Amino acid sequence: MKSIGKNVVIEDDVQIGENVIIGHNVVIKSGVVIGDNVVIGDNTILGRKPMKAKASAVTESKELPKLVIGNNVRIGSGCVIYRGAVLSDNVFVGDFATIREDVEIGEGTIVGRGVAVENKCKIGKWVKLETNAYITAMSIVEDYCFVAPMVTFTNDMFMGRTEERFKYFKGPHLKRGARIGANATILPGITIGEDAVVGAGSVVTRDVPPRIIVVGTPAKYLKDVPKEQLLENQKFFKG
Numbered sequence: 001m002k003s004i005g006k007n008v009v010i011e012d013d014v015q016i017g018e019n020v021i022i023g024h025n026v027v028i029k030s031g032v033v034i035g036d037n038v039v040i041g042d043n044t045i046l047g048r049k050p051m052k053a054k055a056s057a058v059t060e061s062k063e064l065p066k067l068v069i070g071n072n073v074r075i076g077s078g079c080v081i082y083r084g085a086v087l088s089d090n091v092f093v094g095d096f097a098t099i100r101e102d103v104e105i106g107e108g109t110i111v112g113r114g115v116a117v118e119n120k121c122k123i124g125k126w127v128k129l130e131t132n133a134y135i136t137a138m139s140i141v142e143d144y145c146f147v148a149p150m151v152t153f154t155n156d157m158f159m160g161r162t163e164e165r166f167k168y169f170k171g172p173h174l175k176r177g178a179r180i181g182a183n184a185t186i187l188p189g190i191t192i193g194e195d196a197v198v199g200a201g202s203v204v205t206r207d208v209p210p211r212i213i214v215v216g217t218p219a220k221y222l223k224d225v226p227k228e229q230l231l232e233n234q235k236f237f238k239g
Helices: 163-167
Strands: 002-004 014-016 020-022 032-034 045-048 067-069 080-082 212-215 220-224
Parallel strands (some): 014 032, 032 067
């Protein structure tokens, strides 16, 4: 059984599972696979193909695999999810979020309102990406990480200058259980260790070891993460 709103466009080569609810003005492009018990909000576009600007450094002109949306996924209104992405079961996508091509999002992850996940990113299981966070291309966010509102990832050390920059594009890598406070900025290629914490408003210019708290501009060691806050001591942690 499906519930389909008004003015919905569904192109050829689309697979839709059971008990799917599709809102008004939704566009589903060819090459989309939708699992069971999925909800798609009004004015959302699924399966869009990327447009490559002449100056784009990481967008490729290539044939992309299908957009795959798992079971029990909830997608808000006004979202754009590109062909070539994979959303695992029980993912939640808030209103106006954008998920680009070549992105994997693990089970149970929350992509908040207005979040942008750029291309070639891997997001793990049970991650929280809060409102208006920016996850730059070529980033890795492992399981159980928390990224607060307005956090900015970066991947270009040269800020668009010189041909040399193409050799060094790399987004941040958040290890399992890392937490990033609101409005923090993470520089290109930085690794945030397991269970580490970055304080709100910090600018992270070097790798952060596991299980410590860093704050400031540039971010520096403040103290160790309290034992009761470690991931292994949380009731929701599944190992």
